[in-house]
Amino acid sequence: MKKVVHMDWDKLRIFHAVADAGSLTHAGDTLHLSQSAVSRQIRALEEMLNTTLFHRHARGLILTEQGELLFEATQAMMKRVEAATARIRDSEEEVFGELKVTTTHGFGVLWLAPRLAKLYEKFPDLKIDLMLEERVLDLPMREADVAIRMKEPSQADLIRKRLMSIRMRLYATPEYLAERGEPRMPADLTNHRLICQNPRSAQVTAGLNLVQQLLTFDIQSMLTVNNYFGVLQAVLSNLGIGVLPDYIIEDFPSVVRVLPDVESVEVPVFLAYPEELRQSKRVSAFRDFVQEEIIAHRKSRKAMGAD
Incomplete structure (x- = not known):
């Protein structure tokens, strides 16, 4: 019968920090633990799993194949914990803190960035991280909080809102x-x-x-x-x-x-964000701002006879 190994969350957290830093000392600094305490926890984890997780050499530590496997798992766990923490905070906070917005270079530079002054006037404590790339970022994994995309998002669990069409x-x-x-x-x-x-x-x-x-x-x-x-x-x-x-x-x-x-x-423009951010004050503030700007943009286009 296979022996069931019950993983110790604390040891995994320490392993993750060591693998990330590539050094016991640096990981210790991050975790506020002594190098010997970190080393002891890693040895205990290796004994528990009956494997070697790191190759030790003069320049630091390198993950073994088994270490790589565990690091992939702890990385996914950390991302999920961060995402959950952010979502809990988001549902309670007022409109301040970081908001990660992703869109294409063209739309971000030519349409969105010139209008952000109005949003900051209303909410001066917002910290917007504007990520301009053609690559579609993973919203449920919190690579970004809100996306403005030039096609309907295919990911499930996203709230989507059609903003306008462009040509x-x-x-x-x-x-x-x-x-x-x-x-x-x-x-x-x-x-x-x-x-x-x-x-x-x-x-x-x-x-x-x-x-x-x-x-x-x-x-x-x-x-x-x-x-x-x-x-x-x-x-x-x-x-x-x-x-x-x-x-x-x-x-x-x-x-x-x-x-x-x-x-x-016609190219449809969609605003999307994860279902879990439905209650987020900063996401709502950004969504409302973009929608108001789109309405003003449409009126101005009609006045210019651009449609």
């Missing part, structure tokens, strides 16, 4: 068009410089499809950048005609639309 369109400055002439039909793009995201860089499928469609017109000159902020800067510098999301127009009124019949399919 990729063609834009240029009046100065560029005055110098190079305005294209009347897509085939005229042959005589212009196209500025867009590199087809190989991470981006929304609708934008990629539009770029691939435009490339069939034998474009002579191109500039590709791996995010929309770079595309916008190049357009503002009169370098050419850029493929950009339509939500930028309100903040850059000097940019004009080119070839109004050319655009991508």
Whole structure:
């Protein structure tokens, strides 16, 4: 019959700190324990499991294969404990503390960041950690608290709210068009410089499809950048005609639309957060702020006749 090993939470916590630090001394400092106390606990854990968890060498400690397995488990446990602690705190606190928000580079830099001043005015004690990446972060595992994504999230256990729809369109400055002439039909793009995201860089499928469609017109000159902020800067510098999301127009009124019949399919924008954060005051404050800004954005777009 196999012997059942009852794991000691304290020993696992100490093992995790040692594996993380790669040294008994550093782990001891973190845990406020002496090096000998840490060493004793690790030896006891190794005896209990009847295995060696660390290779000891001059430069510190390296995990054995068995140590790696246990470290993976303790890492997952620690993440879950942190997530649970954060959720308990979230349900009780007022609107302050850290809020991890993730979205794409384009939306984060061009739409969200310029509007955050209003949120800070209302809640000066918020600490927003804005994580801009195309990679979809894992919300239930608390890689982020709130996400704004350019498609409906597929993960279960998420509260999702559709914010708006965007389209990729063609834009240029009046100065560029005055110098190079305005294209009347897509085939005229042959005589212009196209500025867009590199087809190989991470981006929304609708934008990629539009770029691939435009490339069939034998474009002579191109500039590709791996995010929309770079595309916008190049357009503002009169370098050419850029493929950009339509939500930028309100903040850059000097940019004009080119070839109004050319655009991508609609891209839905969703705000999502884990079910467990339903009671979180800071998540609610952020969600309400974004929704208010979207409404103001829509009104302003209508007034400009951008839709």
